[in-house]
Amino acid sequence: MSLDSSQMKTLFRNLVRSYHYDQMMYRRITTGQLVGFYHPGEGAMAPGVAAGSFLNEDDILSPHHRGHGQAHMLSKGIDLKYFLAEHTGKSTGCCQGRSSFHFSFPEQGVHMSTGFIGLVFTPAVGWGWACKRRNSGQVVMLCTGDGSYGQGRAHESMLYAANWKLPIIFWCENNGMAIHSTAEDMHPTADISSLAAGYDIPAVVVDGQDVFACAEAALAAIERARSGKGPTFIECKVLRFKEHDVGTPDLAGYAPRSEELHEEMRKREPVALATERVLAESLFSQDEIDTIHDEAKAEVAAAEQFADESPVAMPSEEELMAAVYAP
């Protein structure tokens, strides 16, 4: 499905914004200004932008831990200042500062996040079931990595989705790495998406460094799901520039990843690739691109200011006990 110029401009802006949010998070975790982990998204933000940019407000989005889902969420229109406030333990956070990195924006279709990798495959069955029962044309964009497809839950989810033609997009961002373990060691086939064949789910493999290629695949899958034709599996072959999470060594298996590998990866930096393309197609001038970067930096700075000026969430034990059960 080919993109029009307005769609390409949206994708480019969201990619630049994602890049600056990721850089900010990396800076903050390394300077002790975040609660919890940070799993750097550098080099790997294009698929999230593509997955989120063309969803409707009532569509359901399940981001993942890489870049803590910022690319997905900001592209869907979620204001990340509440995410950052949550990630800094502030009372203005999306979950009242209780969750560290377990963000949720249920009114905007992001129901949950979990540290149990791949657990989201099972509630996704319910999200898809609810969309189908309502016949509302809503879709579920279920974004996970290659490692999560080791879970039996992934297979159960594909079974239900295929069986009942649920509007779920299995969006696999395959960076070939789960912490240090390589997909080559942990998965029997070159493509994770080959699993989809067992459930008769159509599968596509795309270049995860190319935000436009990812978006073309996303749009086709979204349309297919919306029109009741059922699930699609999209595998974005993507790169992870940094270590798994800040503080762990940058290994493949048990050997450090080489300088040569990093140099090769950097040649495929997604913002640089997208910039070349928008310049070549005269969608933006260099001045306009500079402005997009400046606006993104200003947006990130405003989010930081909001989080930093918010009070630390420190409810009493009694207040927390009163929050365990819903009224």
Added chain:
Amino acid sequence: MREITLIEAIQEAIREEMHLDEQVFMVGQDIRGSIFPHTKGLVEEFGEERIVDTPLAESGMYGLAMGAAMEGYRPIVDFMFAGFTYVTFSEVSVATGQHYFLHGGQKPMPIVITAGTGSGVRLANDHSMAVHGTLFHQPGWKVAMPSTPYDAKGLFKAAIRENNPVFIPWHFQLMMERGEVPEEDYIVPFGVADVKREGSDVTVLANSLQLKNALEVAEKLEGEISVEVIDPRSFEPFDMDTLLKSLEKTNRLVLVDEDWEKGGYVSTIAARVIEQGFDLLDAPIKRVTFPNMPIPGGHMEPTIMPSPDKIEAAVREVCA
């Protein structure tokens, strides 16, 4: 008043609540064909959309309920046998029970899990294990178990209307137990224990099949030992006031539970009694539970599980 069985009372509660609220639906395996009688006829009445049979994939089955609850539905999940919840326990215990609190109280998780439970039916470990104590341990869950048909209807209706996850199993050996059940709408609220029989020498806390056993013992000992019998009806929330009030009178306590001795809900109740009512006790608390072994198959259970004989021995011991 008309009498119906406990399993019919459960069905009546489900049917009435499904008529009252379109968002209520049921999901399980072979519930349309009905493995147990409480789902018989439901698919004909409510259609396949609201009585959902799933593949033999419990995580996806439970996940369906979980995701649907996040989307505003009110699922009842039937696990057939309570032990099967362990197949998808991270969804049940962690992801469901802790969802509301962790995500800042944005959306409730109105899920009901039901299933048959209980030892003494020669089905061995996986089909017999008690799960109520394990979920009692998990923050965010409410846990109840009916002992009578009347309570079954009222507790199930309360469970379905509850905005929090509720685990409410029923005991196999009480399935066909008959009792008076009003035809009208009523609920039995959680956290309100029922003093089934008043007494002055010893308090026995028991539920479900073991409540029946405790009442049998109380009757047998009438004239010799005056036994007060309390049914907690729900474990979380637990009605501590009724128990402590009873102990003010009896000063002796026997706790009965079909769960294992280690870490069962009655262990927590015993600890709370010591913390909140130590001065009320004239004798050590005695627990009658399943010993800490896998539940065996074959013919061995009656000699191992809690029974009237064991409850009587415990009552005599604390009253000696």
